[in-house]
Amino acid sequence: MKRIRIDRDICVGCMSCSVACMLSHSETENIHQLDIDNLDNGSRNHIGVAADGKYVPIFCRHCDRPECTYTCMAGAMTKNLETGRVEYNSEKCASCFMCIMACPYGVLKADNRNHKTILKCDLCAGRDEPACINNCPTGAITFEEVE
Amino acid sequence: MKRIRIDRDICVGCMSCSVACMLSHSETENIHQLDIDNLDNGSRNHIGVAADGKYVPIFCRHCDRPECTYTCMAGAMTKNLETGRVEYNSEKCASCFMCIMACPYGVLKADNRNHKTILKCDLCAGRDEPACINNCPTGAITFEEVE
Amino acid sequence: MRYVVLGASAAGINGAKEIRKIDREAEIILISRDEHVYSRCILHHYISDHRNVSELDFSDENFFERYNIQWKRGRDVVGVDSERREVHLDNGESVSYYKLLIATGASSFIPPVENLRSAKRVYGLRNLEDAERIREDAKDIKRACVIGAGLVGVDAVTGLMELGVEVNLVEMSDRILPLQLDKKASSRYEEMFRKRGVEFSFSSRAERLEVDADNNPVALHLEGGEKVPCDMVVVATGVRSNISFLEGTGVSTDRLGLVIDDRGRTNDPHIFGAGDVTGRNPIWPNAVKEAVVAANNMLGSEMVMDDFFSSKNTMNFMDLPTMSIGSVLPEEGDIVEVDEFQGIYKKIIHKEGRIKGALLQGDLSYSGVLTHLIKNRTDISKINKNIFEIDYSDFFRLKKNGEYSY
Amino acid sequence: MPMCQSADKKLENFIKECSCETSFKRVVDQKVKCGFGLQGVCCRLCSNGPCRITPKSPKGVCGADAHTIVARNFLRNIAAGSACYLHVIETTANNLKSLGEKREKIKGENALEELCEIFGIHEGDKHEKAVKVADAVLADLYKPRNQKMELVEKMAYAPRYKKWEELGILPGGAKSEVFDALVKTSTNLNSDPVDMLMHSLNLGISTGLYGLTLTNLLNDVMLGEPVIRKAPVGFKVVNEEYINIMITGHQHSVFSHLQDRLIDADVTEMAKAAGAKGIRLVGCTCVGQDLQLRGEHYQEVFVGHAGNNFISEAFLQTGAVDVILSEFNCTLPGIEPIAEEFKVKQICLDDVAKKSNAEFMKYSTDDKESISEAIIKEAISAYSERRGEISINIPKDHGHDDVITGVSEKSLKAFLGNTWQPLIDLIASGKIKGVVGVVGCSNLTAKGHDIFTVELTKELIKRDILVLSAGCSSGGLENVGLMSPGAASLAGDNLRAVCENLGIPPVLNFGPCLAIGRLEIVATELAEALGIDIPQLPLALSAPQWLEEQALADGAFGLALGLPLHLGLPPFVTGSEIVVDVLTNSLKEITGGQLIVEEDILKSADIMEDIILDRRRALGL
Amino acid sequence: MPMCQSADKKLENFIKECSCETSFKRVVDQKVKCGFGLQGVCCRLCSNGPCRITPKSPKGVCGADAHTIVARNFLRNIAAGSACYLHVIETTANNLKSLGEKREKIKGENALEELCEIFGIHEGDKHEKAVKVADAVLADLYKPRNQKMELVEKMAYAPRYKKWEELGILPGGAKSEVFDALVKTSTNLNSDPVDMLMHSLNLGISTGLYGLTLTNLLNDVMLGEPVIRKAPVGFKVVNEEYINIMITGHQHSVFSHLQDRLIDADVTEMAKAAGAKGIRLVGCTCVGQDLQLRGEHYQEVFVGHAGNNFISEAFLQTGAVDVILSEFNCTLPGIEPIAEEFKVKQICLDDVAKKSNAEFMKYSTDDKESISEAIIKEAISAYSERRGEISINIPKDHGHDDVITGVSEKSLKAFLGNTWQPLIDLIASGKIKGVVGVVGCSNLTAKGHDIFTVELTKELIKRDILVLSAGCSSGGLENVGLMSPGAASLAGDNLRAVCENLGIPPVLNFGPCLAIGRLEIVATELAEALGIDIPQLPLALSAPQWLEEQALADGAFGLALGLPLHLGLPPFVTGSEIVVDVLTNSLKEITGGQLIVEEDILKSADIMEDIILDRRRALGL
Numbered sequence A, B: 001m002k003r004i005r006i007d008r009d010i011c012v013g014c015m016s017c018s019v020a021c022m023l024s025h026s027e028t029e030n031i032h033q034l035d036i037d038n039l040d041n042g043s044r045n046h047i048g049v050a051a052d053g054k055y056v057p058i059f060c061r062h063c064d065r066p067e068c069t070y071t072c073m074a075g076a077m078t079k080n081l082e083t084g085r086v087e088y089n090s091e092k093c094a095s096c097f098m099c100i101m102a103c104p105y106g107v108l109k110a111d112n113r114n115h116k117t118i119l120k121c122d123l124c125a126g127r128d129e130p131a132c133i134n135n136c137p138t139g140a141i142t143f144e145e146v147e
Numbered sequence C: 001m002r003y004v005v006l007g008a009s010a011a012g013i014n015g016a017k018e019i020r021k022i023d024r025e026a027e028i029i030l031i032s033r034d035e036h037v038y039s040r041c042i043l044h045h046y047i048s049d050h051r052n053v054s055e056l057d058f059s060d061e062n063f064f065e066r067y068n069i070q071w072k073r074g075r076d077v078v079g080v081d082s083e084r085r086e087v088h089l090d091n092g093e094s095v096s097y098y099k100l101l102i103a104t105g106a107s108s109f110i111p112p113v114e115n116l117r118s119a120k121r122v123y124g125l126r127n128l129e130d131a132e133r134i135r136e137d138a139k140d141i142k143r144a145c146v147i148g149a150g151l152v153g154v155d156a157v158t159g160l161m162e163l164g165v166e167v168n169l170v171e172m173s174d175r176i177l178p179l180q181l182d183k184k185a186s187s188r189y190e191e192m193f194r195k196r197g198v199e200f201s202f203s204s205r206a207e208r209l210e211v212d213a214d215n216n217p218v219a220l221h222l223e224g225g226e227k228v229p230c231d232m233v234v235v236a237t238g239v240r241s242n243i244s245f246l247e248g249t250g251v252s253t254d255r256l257g258l259v260i261d262d263r264g265r266t267n268d269p270h271i272f273g274a275g276d277v278t279g280r281n282p283i284w285p286n287a288v289k290e291a292v293v294a295a296n297n298m299l300g301s302e303m304v305m306d307d308f309f310s311s312k313n314t315m316n317f318m319d320l321p322t323m324s325i326g327s328v329l330p331e332e333g334d335i336v337e338v339d340e341f342q343g344i345y346k347k348i349i350h351k352e353g354r355i356k357g358a359l360l361q362g363d364l365s366y367s368g369v370l371t372h373l374i375k376n377r378t379d380i381s382k383i384n385k386n387i388f389e390i391d392y393s394d395f396f397r398l399k400k401n402g403e404y405s406y
Numbered sequence D, E: 001m002p003m004c005q006s007a008d009k010k011l012e013n014f015i016k017e018c019s020c021e022t023s024f025k026r027v028v029d030q031k032v033k034c035g036f037g038l039q040g041v042c043c044r045l046c047s048n049g050p051c052r053i054t055p056k057s058p059k060g061v062c063g064a065d066a067h068t069i070v071a072r073n074f075l076r077n078i079a080a081g082s083a084c085y086l087h088v089i090e091t092t093a094n095n096l097k098s099l100g101e102k103r104e105k106i107k108g109e110n111a112l113e114e115l116c117e118i119f120g121i122h123e124g125d126k127h128e129k130a131v132k133v134a135d136a137v138l139a140d141l142y143k144p145r146n147q148k149m150e151l152v153e154k155m156a157y158a159p160r161y162k163k164w165e166e167l168g169i170l171p172g173g174a175k176s177e178v179f180d181a182l183v184k185t186s187t188n189l190n191s192d193p194v195d196m197l198m199h200s201l202n203l204g205i206s207t208g209l210y211g212l213t214l215t216n217l218l219n220d221v222m223l224g225e226p227v228i229r230k231a232p233v234g235f236k237v238v239n240e241e242y243i244n245i246m247i248t249g250h251q252h253s254v255f256s257h258l259q260d261r262l263i264d265a266d267v268t269e270m271a272k273a274a275g276a277k278g279i280r281l282v283g284c285t286c287v288g289q290d291l292q293l294r295g296e297h298y299q300e301v302f303v304g305h306a307g308n309n310f311i312s313e314a315f316l317q318t319g320a321v322d323v324i325l326s327e328f329n330c331t332l333p334g335i336e337p338i339a340e341e342f343k344v345k346q347i348c349l350d351d352v353a354k355k356s357n358a359e360f361m362k363y364s365t366d367d368k369e370s371i372s373e374a375i376i377k378e379a380i381s382a383y384s385e386r387r388g389e390i391s392i393n394i395p396k397d398h399g400h401d402d403v404i405t406g407v408s409e410k411s412l413k414a415f416l417g418n419t420w421q422p423l424i425d426l427i428a429s430g431k432i433k434g435v436v437g438v439v440g441c442s443n444l445t446a447k448g449h450d451i452f453t454v455e456l457t458k459e460l461i462k463r464d465i466l467v468l469s470a471g472c473s474s475g476g477l478e479n480v481g482l483m484s485p486g487a488a489s490l491a492g493d494n495l496r497a498v499c500e501n502l503g504i505p506p507v508l509n510f511g512p513c514l515a516i517g518r519l520e521i522v523a524t525e526l527a528e529a530l531g532i533d534i535p536q537l538p539l540a541l542s543a544p545q546w547l548e549e550q551a552l553a554d555g556a557f558g559l560a561l562g563l564p565l566h567l568g569l570p571p572f573v574t575g576s577e578i579v580v581d582v583l584t585n586s587l588k589e590i591t592g593g594q595l596i597v598e599e600d601i602l603k604s605a606d607i608m609e610d611i612i613l614d615r616r617r618a619l620g621l
């Protein structure tokens, strides 16, 4: 499977990846139509800021042993053995938020507006490739084959 | 499998990765159409600010032993055995947020809008590669083959 | 090689999947009393009609087909022959095994309160059948009484509330979710519940159940005299491990349940266990992890269960999520930090540089780090940051393979 | 090496062979563009920032929301763009004043008379009048903000002036209006997006009337009026047997003395002594287009216009340029290492355009003679030192010999018989469906170098729409042959017939971007002839590859005039629905103008054609 | 809710209880700051951008490198900051001119005489002289760039003037210098970082002499000279029994008429009819400090200064403010929703400071009477409508009653016996080690609200260094008690003795940031008295929590004066080693000034103490 490799040292925190994520999960294709302070937009990645002020891109790892799937009692979070992706099915989701708690990397959060669905990275399912990687100006995140 | 490698020392907090993630998970390919303050857009990565003010990109690791999957009782978070990714299926997710609690790296949060889905990095499933890595202007995040 | 898994819940399904992951060729048979795979944690969604049975299914799509696992559904195991390595089913069938994983879970325990065990319309909320009956009965009744304000009890309340049933929740402690929440966090939910017509009887124990001529509930009498009229009772006061079938088999059990070590082994080298059947650490992620650990060890790959930390819970009622980790009630010498703003409540208890507990209500974003810090008793005294802003950035570290570590 | 494409394939191929890096490569390196910057929602004004708008942080630290931040950034850009054009007219007026005081040659006497007519100046001989004209302009520029500029009413089309007066956007002293816009857009000052947008229109008016229109008219007086003629363009114009000076900027009058001096006999002798046939000026950027526009009067010294701003880095790599002489933009920083490599001398006449490695010779009318001497000396010495060291490689097939230039509102009208009636008749009869101005800069991001401009123009002429052009877009269009008579073959049947009949191309070259003002005079005069206001004309404006702040200020003028203005890329305003809505929608009710952002070429042509057809219908055509 | 801290703990606690969001919370939301923006290496000037400098893309598309981009951004910021201060002096001069023409009351006759002395104006009565003074200032501001301003030589310290002349940075017309700086920093124009830095110094000079110094002196004439006195500060100053108008801005003279009118008997009657005791002005931001500075003359109408810019959002939430009256910054956009919530009427007198929901009453000297009437009417009606609807919650323990204010170069010198000798003696003897000006704004990012300012000041006075302050930093220092006589107990032994002896605090309050110019006059006069140039004084300047572009322009003046200038956060320039090196290093050889960026408080104090000790040694002390 492919994972987003992160080279945190060159992340400059521009959040293009987050914007790209928002955009690719919004109704529009055009950045200028993305309502930038609307709670309906949420990014499935985020940039953490460490104690020394450096940026850390925080992206779902689609873990080999995904805590979120283990914790999900509705079967909404599952590990797809074929593709390796940890997939989220919001219809199955019971909004219990156990997965948020379970992900040891604090990757997850609920949506901004109603706090009901999980903003779960889907590796931009339905697209050729994840939107974020192509929008990272420094190449800090790349999509690479892993075991 | 490939993972996003993070070189935190060169992350400058531009948040391009977060923007890219947002964009790649929004409906649009065009940054100008990304509604950047719309809560429907959420980044699956985030930049943490450590105590000394330095930035740390916090990205999902797609852990080999992903706490989030262990904790997910709805089967929404799963480790894909083939690809190695920890995948989130929002339909199965019951929004219990156990995964958020379980991820030891504080990677997860719920989506910005409804706080129901988990913002889970999917390594931009459906794209050739993660959007964020190509948008990091300093090269702090890269996508690399790991064991 | 044939591997047999008993149970189709968290431990059973995940154990079977893990076995398949490790060994693509092995034969795997999963035997369960359950006719469906469903998540016991969201049965209340079934009650309230938000989900149908298939929507409770937490397993991967086409799970059994995909992973080539044979499923004997709706079958009870009545005995185990550890010498011949066979399990005996209720239909007389015997299934032999090379290695066995016991993940039969637990069942509701109805306490010996007068009439409670004998009356009609008294249910636990553990199995799909419970949920089906509750849902069915709810059409005909007006009021229900739920005993026990733990997670299951409150789940039951929400399920019934959605159906328009008047609910009274009886609890021994002074608030709901006494093990997970403090007064402030509970009160918030209680207020919201009250607005929807739910009533509470706190600091109360059930004394006896009054029934009518048809043996249907009429009212639950509490110690101290109060009387709660009700047409149905849901009991959520605890569970007991499903180990009756192990009697006389020589497999080690104790008063809590099946005894296993940190590798999922029982005292029989071919028999392993995981999940609620052990009676310990009864939370979903632990069930899953124990099953994963057991599966690995079953296939000869050494793996140790290192995380028994189970005081961690999240809940989400009426769109207000809460997360509770560790000890949320302060003891002497503890430092309590509280942050409240616009409907968000956060409390962190720490002492001598280590976080002992955290309670977050409203916004749980990125909080998984707290779980780790509490579980591992990590020293955070050197981190010069507002405690509510501590995140993984202060511990950032990458393994060679790109995974994070601490 | 990855590089962007150009509409000019010969140029593209030349660049591929170039040894030094150009903007064509760097645009690929810079392809990842910050979403916050693109949307205009990043603010860097104070030390609590930089702030960015996101769903979780919808306001800056000071409380500024997306609308405030976008409007502030936008107004500040427009103020800077307006300042650029006003700097040009201030220099031009100062040069005219000096010409009058020193009683030097007036090359455009008719033009002077017409200006005096408009300004109401009747007394004095022509030189005294020239001084008065210049003084009137300078006085207006230097008024404080609470005194309205007097020439606005004289210059503006009456119905427009009335509309501006109603809207309260008549400008006070132009420089003071820019100044206060700069203040307004600082921290914790103005937060009202509508106020800032109105101020932008105010700045547009001074930009258009003073920066554009008056600069043209004053240049006509000093440098000679445009005359329609054929001219060569492209890299082929440069001849290595001469000492070649490439000029960049917008302030043609600063070269008045030099351009005459260069062809004096003694200077030609000095050049011959060094081994060259003489010294010549080669055009690049808008000042080159201005020389080309007035080429009738500079046939000897000016060899032709090599191309627009983004060809400059490649052009230097022909090796044929000995000196770069700049006084304004576009003087790309990218030329600095190329000038080093090719040993080209850089001279700067106005410190606003100072390159790091350029020699600064501060232009002033008192010093112009000595400056010309110094330039000549440097040119000859550069020629002598460098020609042995570098190799010359001029692609002689690049360019055209028969571009029609010298078009202005006057020369075009004269060409039609001193009346607009023939053009009006052609439009009324439908032989010409309508008119579109494809104007402004060149950029590399709207499909590539000049690609949007060229393809859009081809689409429009296919639909029988006459295209007028000015600015670096003209530089692109002429270099691909669209401004040569032969281009008529690419036009629709009706338009082709008209062009072949009149012997003109379907794309008319008005020259520098300053001439956008001339184009707008054409629009005004057509409106006047038809007795309508500008928003009713079957006419639209497109700046498909707008580049800089000046272009935005230009655009503000177009919007104040009530024109529909198309851009091929959005300005950095999409982060605010309020700003976007005012510009693209409610402005129609305010000034009649409308901003249309469309990134697809065909759709852009469709939209402009629809506007033209609508207006034709409304006019009963 | 996560929020930043304040040096003022009572304020911090008050904010925690506030229902409406303030900047204190938003600064946490905005904690991830773009590294490109922080370094100044992001350019958004044109449509080929935005461009950012990275290892893989070390130049913008146009070829601009980090040095060009950083220098451009920096010069543009300084131009805007300079424009802000020049706008203030222009308004002030216009108000003085009107006062002279209308022959209104001159409250500072001595000040007028002194100005005439400096300017060389001898003819006419005092009102005619006032007009001439104003005209001299305005004439200078409006000169074109190629005419040096005449008052510079009259105002500047001679050795400094000489240095500036050598360096070629004497400013031409101030507004034109700003204007051309705006042009310079546009696309494909100037790319020379050293040229742009020198232009920044040029702008610093006009900022300092005109924007700061002359505004103070002209205000002295119109509004009365500062007199040293005790005054109350903090939230406690506001009294809910009155109708309260909170003022924000920098242009005190715009309130001249209003502040006298408010205490007329008929106005007080109108207020009483509405149920209040009268109408009062409460100070916030620099105009509040200016009223406080001149408080001797406004004892009735002005109740006191509530605090600096960042307390404004909290202060409104006491409920006691009925009207916000603004004419400049800092008028935070963040107050808009709070004004809505608390039903506070917003009025704006100068459109540069227009808030979206404010009513605009354009101030002009002709309309001042009717504007005052309108304001009074609005105030009374706001009071009547809102008091019943909102609750009042004034923390009466916030602030102090005994702040020493009214310090100016004149009043301080007068206090010392009309000579600087006592101060010089104290410095020579070591009782006062040296002097540091801790000046400028307040921000939230250098350790928190006023935290750097307060802690640094405490460190300095511990080391027997006398601190002079002006600007929002004074607002912070006085609210924590450091400008009350009791603060002497926090000083080192020597300084404490001096303070207790003289009855002054160890931190002297010069008032608004405009008064940084006054502080610099003190420095100049000390230098003159000692017969040395400014770079030799045992004196340093710190703007620890500089906020805005104005602060950068201020800083440019300090550097032009040859002062060591400390900042607690770097300006957005660190992306260019050239710019950083010039500012922090080679500037010492140029003007004698030096930029010192140090983010650690103790180290900052060490550095400034070392500079002082070095200079003492060099002077033989």
Ligand code: XCC
Binding pocket: D250, D285, D286, D308, D309, D329, D330, D440, D441, D442, D471, D472, D473, D512, D513, D514, D547, D548, D550, D551
């Ligand atoms: Fe006039 S600015 Fe530069 S020269 Fe050209 S058009 Ni004059 Fe635009 S790119």
Ligand code: XCC
Binding pocket: E250, E285, E286, E308, E309, E329, E330, E440, E441, E442, E471, E472, E473, E512, E513, E514, E547, E548, E550, E551
């Ligand atoms: Fe003068 S700008 Fe604003 S008012 Fe204060 S100091 Ni006048 Fe600085 S923060």
Ligand code: SF4
Binding pocket: A007, A008, A010, A011, A012, A013, A014, A015, A016, A017, A047, A055, A056, A057, A136, A137, A138, A140, B010, B011, B012, B013, B014, B015, B016, B017, B018, B047, B057, B135, B136, B137, B138, B139, B140, B141
């Ligand atoms: S884009 Fe790169 S530099 Fe910017 S925040 Fe993300 S990881 Fe950091």
Ligand code: SF4
Binding pocket: A068, A069, A071, A072, A073, A074, A076, A077, A088, A093, A094, A095, A096, A097, A098, A099, A100, A101, A102, A108, A118, A120, B071, B072, B073, B074, B075, B076, B077, B088, B089, B092, B093, B094, B095, B096, B097, B098, B099, B100, B116, B117, B118
């Ligand atoms: S919130 Fe997380 S743990 Fe819960 S169901 Fe969704 S993905 Fe699974």
Ligand code: SF4
Binding pocket: A004, A017, A018, A020, A021, A044, A045, A046, A059, A060, A121, A122, A123, A124, A130, A131, A132, A133, A141, B020, B021, B022, B023, B024, B025, B043, B044, B045, B121, B122, B123, B124, B125, B129, B130, B131, B132, B133
């Ligand atoms: S890989 Fe895709 S989903 Fe993941 S952070 Fe990047 S853009 Fe977002």
Ligand code: SF4
Binding pocket: A010, A011, A012, A013, A014, A015, A016, A017, A018, A045, A047, A057, A132, A133, A135, A136, A137, A138, A139, A140, A141, B014, B015, B016, B017, B018, B019, B020, B021, B045, B057, B131, B132, B133, B134, B135, B136, B137, B140, B141
């Ligand atoms: S674009 Fe990529 S590297 Fe850059 S901030 Fe986003 S995730 Fe990080």
Ligand code: SF4
Binding pocket: A059, A060, A061, A062, A063, A066, A067, A068, A102, A103, A104, A105, A106, A107, A108, B059, B060, B061, B062, B063, B066, B067, B068, B086, B103, B104, B105, B107, B108, B120, B121
């Ligand atoms: S545990 Fe965290 S880092 Fe790992 S896959 Fe899950 S969200 Fe990503």
Ligand code: SF4
Binding pocket: A060, A061, A062, A063, A065, A066, A067, A068, A069, A086, A099, A102, A103, A104, A105, A107, A108, B060, B061, B062, B063, B065, B066, B067, B068, B069, B070, B071, B077, B078, B079, B086, B087, B099, B102, B103, B108, B120
């Ligand atoms: S969300 Fe967390 S537990 Fe789930 S796969 Fe990702 S890291 Fe693992």
Ligand code: SF4
Binding pocket: A071, A072, A073, A074, A075, A076, A077, A092, A093, A094, A095, A096, A097, A098, A099, A100, B071, B072, B073, B074, B075, B076, B077, B092, B093, B094, B095, B096, B097, B098, B099, C042
């Ligand atoms: S929130 Fe959804 S995915 Fe998470 S544990 Fe609950 S049901 Fe499962």
Ligand code: SF4
Binding pocket: A003, A004, A044, A045, A058, A059, A060, A061, A062, A120, A121, A122, A123, A124, A130, A132, B021, B044, B045, B060, B119, B120, B121, B122, B123, B124, B125, B130, B132
């Ligand atoms: S989509 Fe998933 S894999 Fe990709 S960056 Fe986001 S969280 Fe990671």
Ligand code: SF4
Binding pocket: D043, D044, D045, D046, D047, D048, D049, D050, D051, D059, D060, D061, D062, D063, D064, D069, D187, D188
């Ligand atoms: S002016 Fe406001 S929005 Fe801009 S940087 Fe400063 S605080 Fe942020």
Ligand code: SF4
Binding pocket: A014, B014, D034, D035, D036, D037, D038, D042, D043, D044, D050, D052, E034, E035, E036, E037, E038, E042, E043, E044, E050, E052
């Ligand atoms: S526009 Fe702002 S956020 Fe984007 S790179 Fe530039 S400074 Fe950073």
Ligand code: SF4
Binding pocket: E043, E044, E045, E046, E047, E048, E049, E050, E051, E059, E060, E061, E062, E063, E064, E069, E187, E188
């Ligand atoms: S001016 Fe140059 S550096 Fe700036 S945005 Fe344009 S191309 Fe990029």
